[in-house]
Amino acid sequence: DGGITQSPKYLFRKEGQNVTLSCEQNLNHDAMYWYRQDPGQGLRLIYYSQIVNDFQKGDIAEGYSVSREKKESFPLTVTSAQKNPTAFYLCASSSIGGRENTEAFFGQGTRLTVV
């Protein structure tokens, strides 16, 4: 079945460590996104990519990095510079229609906890 796979589902990070969250899609979508969700809050855009080898900062990119070497993959690294990384991270993808993106399809999320 086509879809988006995020791994791992749960991730624990020690202070000062970098960790990488995986996101893979087989929907042949051009665009991919990373969002952060904090308890009781909406989704905030971290990074997005509309084409391979290109990506753009979202609203809260500080302390995060991404790469887009393949169309199917858009990993997110949470660096030690991110002061409050504990959150639920959601990856999404969409096709690009005309001047605007179409609806996004989401993975099941990765819950990151700093220990």
Added chain:
Amino acid sequence: GDSVTQMEGPVTLSEEAFLTINCTYTATGYPSLFWYVQYPGEGLQLLLKATKADDKGSNKGFEATYRKETTSFHLEKGSVQVSDSAVYFCALTGRRALTFGSGTRLQVQP
């Protein structure tokens, strides 16, 4: 910039009650509008969408009409079930990515 405003929750209803969750938006151009649903510990699932003014999106008994004149996309369901308990997000397309509202938690009691 683009923004979405949703009514604050939680919304608590008894089973078979009528549901309305308000959503208004600010955007340039003519965005597509969406409602997503999130169950505990999961990602978001698309519930319904509308791509132009006066379109009505519907799915699983939920409906929402794209009202350009009032910049609204309110979610309605005639008779909620316990299984509808979840968080509902209103969203719109933009040049960058989807912009989401803050979400509204719905709790349906038997």
